[in-house]
Amino acid sequence: MAAQTQTLRIAAIADEAQDIRTYRLVGTDGSPLPAAPPGSHLDLYLPDGLVRQYSLCQDPGDRHAYLIAVKREPASRGGSAWLHDRAAEGMTLEAGLPRSILAPAPAARHHILLAGGIGITPLYSLARSFEAAAASYELHYFVRSAAHAAFLGALRASPSSPRLHLHAGLPNDALAPTLVRILASQPAHSHVYVCGPVPFMDAVQTEAGRHWAPEHIHEERFAAPAPQAHAAAASGAGTLEVVLASTGATIPVAPGTNLLAALNRAGQAIPTSCEQGFCGTCMTGVVEGCIEHHDTFLTPEEQQSGRWIMPCVSHATGTRLVLDL
Ligand code: FES
Structure with a gap:
């Protein structure tokens, strides 16, 4: 199966939070871009043969630009370092077509979004789609500090701000009890969506997995399997x-x-x-x-x-x- 690709131009680069930049990617001829359902990500083919995946964060109805948020990773194997240090507005990049591996569960009566750090990116897209559909949801955002939280300003300014629960600077040993509290007493037919660093996702899987059916737990991992x-x-x-x-x-x-x-x-x-x-x-x-x-x-x-x-x-x-x- 040959991967379908498209050429995108970096239209804008902006600082979004500490160590996090956003990149606005547009087509080269002004045509509408391939649709990106909520929870989609894009493969970017970077120089030196690197292929990296980034969640799409633009407004769900925007067909003329993709938005990605990239955190500079100290242990970067090349992707975030290249985008932070060498990418410039006007450059073109090859990309795949949007793919969704974190699609909303249509039968869910309530959605619980659990984001760890830069794992906010696919969940931000889901939150906005739930907001647009007037679906019941809550977003828990675990970050080192508010300064490290991408899209925090937009989330706080949006009508959905009451659904946002910011857990900033939580000590490691407070994560599990916090997850237990969040996951307890949720309505029947709730679904959990998680994205973040591997230890965070493993903690969610452990706590949610005690009582929830696997098909009610959705995750997006861009890291090695266990x-x-x-x-x-x-x-x-x-x-x-x-x-x-x-x-x-x-x-x-x-x-x-x-x-x-x-x-x-x-x-x-x-x-x-x-x-x-x-x-x-x-x-x-x-x-x-x-x-x-x-x-x-x-x-x-x-x-x-x-x-x-x-x-x-x-x-x-x-x-x-x-x-x-
Ligand atoms: S090399 Fe990336 S999936 Fe195998």
Whole structure:
């Protein structure tokens, strides 16, 4: 599946909060941009072969610009550093089409949005869509300080401000009890949406997972799956035989071996970027075989279709996997 791309121009860069800048991206010919449903993100193809994902934060009805907010990460592997240090207004970038992996649950009677730091970005988009639809929701925003909170001014100034609960400077040991309080006594058929740093998301999953059905908990992760997921991906009952459909060549993959590494060792180079299952660069077509998915790029429906695999983190469950290579 070749990724569809579009060319975008950086129309404006602005400081949004401490270490966070927004980038307004527009088309190059003034045509309306592909629609971005609430909770969508965009792949940006940055120089040096980097592919990074950013949630879209523009007004849901705006078809002429995308807005992303980027935090400068001290441990940046290149994406945020490039955007903060080298991106300039007027530059053009290649981008994918908007994809939503955090869509609102249509059957929910109440939505609880839990944002940790820069994880506000997809939830800001959801909050605005709930506001527009007069849906019942509340937004809990966990940040180091108000100065670090992107979109805080807009949230406070909007009609939805009573639904905003700012948890600024919460000590680490206060997070779990706060989550317990938030998640207790919520109306039936409520759904939780979470985005933020991995420890924050894990804490929400732990607390929400005690009482809530998994299908009522929605998350957007742009980070590596938990270590145990990698272990599961690499485990297998026996040696896996990978067949390249174009030539019929077979590559044995021993139990515990990463599929991408095995392909590379056998001379079958696969383009990669994140190598953590969230960018989609290594996506490979599957002709035959069952897959244990550990990526966060494919939608649940795409994973169920069994048509693609992210070999950087995912594996096969059987002993034979035919790849469209
Ligand atoms: S390299 Fe990013 S998903 Fe595999």
